[in-house]
Amino acid sequence: MTVRNLDALFKPESVAVIGASSRAGSLGAIVWERVLAGGFNGPVWPVNPKYDELDGGIVFADAGDLLEAPSVALVCTPSATWVDIVGKLGRLGTRAVIIVADARRDHAADPAVVQATLAAARPHLLRIVGPASVGVVTPALRAYLGAPPYLVKHGGVAWVSQSNALTNAVLGWADARGLGFSHAIALGDEIDVDAGDVLDYLASDSATRAILLELNTVRSARKFMSAARAAARNKPVLVLRTGRGDANDALYTAAFRRAGMVRVDSLDDLLDEIETLGVGRIAASSTATLVTSDRGVASLATDAFAAAGGMLAQWSDETVRTLAGALPHVSPGNPLLLGDDARPEDFRRALEALAPRGDTGTAFVIHSTTHGAPVEEVARVVIDCQCIAYRGMLACFFGGLETATRDALRARGIAVHPTPQRLARAFTRLVDYRLGRELLMQTPQGLPARIPxxxxxxxxxxxxxxxxxxxxxxxxxxxxxxxxxxxxxxxxxxxxxxxxxxxxxxxxxxxxxxxxxxxxxxxxxxxxxxxxxxxxxxxxxxxxxxxxxxxxxxxxxxxxxxxxxxxxxxxxxxxxxxxxxxxxxxxxxxxxxxxxxxxxxxxxAPKRGRLAIVPYPRRLEQTIEWRGMHLTIRPIRPEDEPAHSAFAAAMSPEDLRMRFFGAVRGFDHSQLARMTQIDYDREMAFIATAADANGAMETLGVVRAVADPDNESAEFAVAVRSDMKGKGLGRLLMERIIDYARARGTRVITGEILRENAPMLALARARGFEMHASEDPAVISVRFPLQ
CATH class of the missing domain: 3.30.470.20 (ATP-grasp fold, B domain)
Structure with missing residues (x-):
């Protein structure tokens, strides 16, 4: 599992197009034109020995002739050239390659060529997307790297797919509706970068609010499950799997649920989530109140909600009295039927009355234009009331909206759907995500240190x-x-x-x-x-x-x-x-x-496959006598989140800055979940805990290590509560993570320490860590061989 160098794909600073061409219809021409049309604002270098000049710029004859390493290179040439190109790019310092060309259409292609290409990339840690990838799109950077057919807007949803055709279709669908993406990637043949790698990167990508995943098969299930669980802890991950009829489909359903992902049944449902998740916010309630004016619409919406498995909110007597006071001419109930003569102000009074009532759930405004309440005016009321809709708001306007009104709703975080059925299904998927995230908190116990x-x-x-x-x-x-x-x-x-x-x-x-x-x-x-x-x-x-x-x-x-x-x-x-x-x-x-x-x-049998999910390693728990207290050092668990929040709050701003390399005011649930809900196969975090004066367990320190996929090296970090500094707890935790990494077979442990963090540097130096300068002059890299 690694996200190494994936930032070169999603945040490129420069691009080279290997095989760039002016020959109409050729792959090299399509890719070159798409990069230029997108308007990428960094250097773009064409490479092709057949040209001296292309679109007014100098063409390099060979990848090795480039004056500096591009962040990412797009390869549009036959497979026989890949090994040489990748080797030269790797030696130059390029960090990622997208092979747009399709080896399956290349009669000279051989499986050995693919393996040789990987071998050429490996010494340089160069990542490969493809072959046969339509490319990687990051609209915010105007980076259209490959041959995507559409230039789409920037949005909050990432699209990850094993299918070029579906990727093209989804980009076109979003473009026609004015929706956008944080990133879109077609994985192609996944010889290196696969769905697990991309999920792992997007889990921590601040530009991505939700992930839509389309796949048929999973490669390296443990890696995939680890990445999916990490991503789903932070943001919704919805997955469409083609191949419903195969024998393993029910197994995939179980795996998706265990990973906290929400499975959707159709491409239509997945596309709807570009609207729901890219525009709106995650519903803070599992129930809803329907607000409409027409009895027939109310009945249709109620049926749609029931069919989708949703639950209408059950109002308290106090809520009924509140609604009766706000709308005396309306009989309070869910759906809240405002009547055929409803005016926009009736919708306003209804939403204002519902907002403070916690038992009303998410507000659904479902409306078809009338003489007294045109949809554009009701939409403006919805926009005005968005700020008080504490448990979220979704809308459905029959007959559509003007583009300006639609965009105004989206700008305020209000997702709009064309039918009650699609709105109801979108909402229940958000509820499924909230429930699925609760399962991610579960950490079955492994064996204790002393086996019975x-x-x-x-x-x-x-x-x-x-x-x-x-x-x-x-x-x-x-x-x-x-x-x-x-x-x-x-x-x-x-x-x-x-x-x-x-x-x-x-x-x-x-x-x-x-x-x-x-x-x-x-x-x-x-x-x-x-x-x-x-x-x-x-x-x-x-x-x-x-x-x-x-x-x-x-x-x-x-x-x-x-x-x-x-x-x-x-x-x-x-x-x-x-x-x-x-x-x-x-x-x-x-x-x-x-x-x-x-x-x-x-x-x-003497050997079987590995468990896709690693249980909590109870054998690593240890209780010792330390400075007059019973100190327990153990792997962190999801239920440690409140104590970990208190631990961070007890650290001084300066100590937090030393640990996180910047000013930190605090951590939200998503960040704390990422710290406490770890995958024990890919990382380890030991916490030191002891009982406080009231007998409650509190966290005094934490040490972490994340290993690379080859277990060659692991990067560590340690933090101690400010009032516990200078007592040797940091060294104790450092020794614990060193012993763990050595027992796991890791060859070297590394870390980065701010140059001004003298106590931590002294601790590392005393333990025998090597000191090296880093790319950042303010940071010292430390290294300690284990084997």
Missing amino acids: AAIEAAQAYAAAALAEDGRAFLADEAAVRLLEPFALPVRADNEPCPSDTIVDIAVELHDDAEFGPVFRFAAPPVDGISAPFVFYGLPPLNPTLAREVLSRSPYAHRVPIDPVLSVLTALSDAICVIEQIAGFTASLRIAPARVDLRSPQIRL
């Missing part, structure tokens, strides 16, 4: 079974023995079936080629006719995550919840702890008074 003897015995039993023939199949008593430490209610299949059995659910674990170990559940149809209901779960699970998996079953409201969650969680623990379990089948028999796991069969 019973679990050690089970691990040894699995290893011994494998040692006999290299692959083992366990059934009956052998399977029961392996599962015994996890307190699973395993029953023999010949035991009588309870007469009150609710359902038998087939449980299977298989080692997916992309996502690693995954659970597959198959429940019989409720009607006895339809196909079995199949749903997936990705271990590790805890009771909350298991409940979310169970909620997708049609039997969710008929089974005893706690016993089922207990079995699913224990089964997940067994799978995570005994890494030789590569396959598992059983029947989960559920009755009102008991839940049994029947006929377990286990397949062992």
Whole structure:
């Protein structure tokens, strides 16, 4: 997982077009013309040995002849030239290449050429997009790098796609509606930069408010899940997956949900989110109040909202009285029906009365023009009231709006949809995102530092079974023995079936080629006719995550919840702890008074795929006596967010500046979530905690390290609460992260320290870090070899 040099793609300072041409219709001409037409305000250099001059500028004969390294180079030449071009650009210092050319149309192309191109890029850390990418678009910089057919506006939504055709279509759709993007990227063949890399970059991109992702397959599932979870913690990520009919589609749905992404069913829905997320703000409520004038429109909107799975707000008696006082001629209710003779001022009074009432949810204004209330005048009322709509506002105006009015609504953050159905679906997707983000807070526990003897015995039993023939199949008593430490209610299949059995659910674990170990559940149809209901779960699970998996079953409201969650969680623990379990089948028999796991069969293998999500590494927790207190040093968890906020607040402005290289007033939820909700496979943050005078645990210090994808190096940073400075806590935390990185196999640990931060520099020097100048004269780079 790396975002290294992706800033060259999304924030380029200079561009070279390799193969730039004046030959009409050629790829080199299309790319060259598009870069010029976009109006990129940095240097643009054409490279082609066939020209001396192009559009009034000097043409370089060879990539190696460029006088300086372009941030990004666009390659429009045959695949036979790629290795040489990439090598020269890498040596020059170019950080990114977009291969617009399509190797599949090049008869000289060979898979070996692609691998050789990657090999030429790797020593220089040069990133490659493509081949066969339509390009990367950043409208704010007027950077149209590739062959996109439209010049679109700047907006708050990023588009990421594996399809050139869909990217072109979406750019055209947005252009026709006056909508824009923060970035748009067509990934092409993803030989290097893939969806996971881009999601990881966009997660921290301040210009991107939301991400729309279109894909068919996921490459490197753990990397993708890690990046998606990081992005979804900060902003909505909506995903459209083509290939609904394939066997793995339900697995993708489960993976998307676990990553906090919202899946949409159609391109229309995804396009609607360019309006909702690029213009509006995330709804702060899960319910809504509909405001309209016409009874027929009210009925249509109510049906649309119900069909989309939304909930109308239930008003309190106090709210009813408030609305009755503000609009005495209207019968208060949801939908709030203002009547056919409603005037714009009636909409104003309604919105003003609704605004302070927390039980009314998000305001939906749905209106079709009337003689008394033209849509343009009602729209102006909506704009005026936007500042008091604390839980958000969305609008639907039948018949459309004048462009100026539409743009004015968007400028105030009010998304507008043409029909109630599309508005309702857009809102429920925002609600889904809010609920999905709650699942990201869940961190199932791993093994403790001291493994219980019973679990050690089970691990040894699995290893011994494998040692006999290299692959083992366990059934009956052998399977029961392996599962015994996890307190699973395993029953023999010949035991009588309870007469009150609710359902038998087939449980299977298989080692997916992309996502690693995954659970597959198959429940019989409720009607006895339809196909079995199949749903997936990705271990590790805890009771909350298991409940979310169970909620997708049609039997969710008929089974005893706690016993089922207990079995699913224990089964997940067994799978995570005994890494030789590569396959598992059983029947989960559920009755009102008991839940049994029947006929377990286990397949062992010496190696299986990695879990797509890493559990909380409980084994790394440590409690020590330090300066008269019980000090716990452990990995950070999502529930540490309040304590981490208090920790930052207790640091002096100067200490914060030293740590973050600039003035910091505080951190919002999104920033704190990024600090506390980490992926333990890609980074680590240890916090030092102790009990305060009231017995509550408080954070005293934190140290972080983020490794590169090859685990060659990890960058660290340490911060200690201001009143704890000078006591040795910083050194203690530094030693902890060094030991962790060394045990993980990282070769070198690095950091950057402000030159004026004398105490931190002294600590690094005393520990044996090498000191080096950096590109910024105010910053010292430090380096410590580990292996």
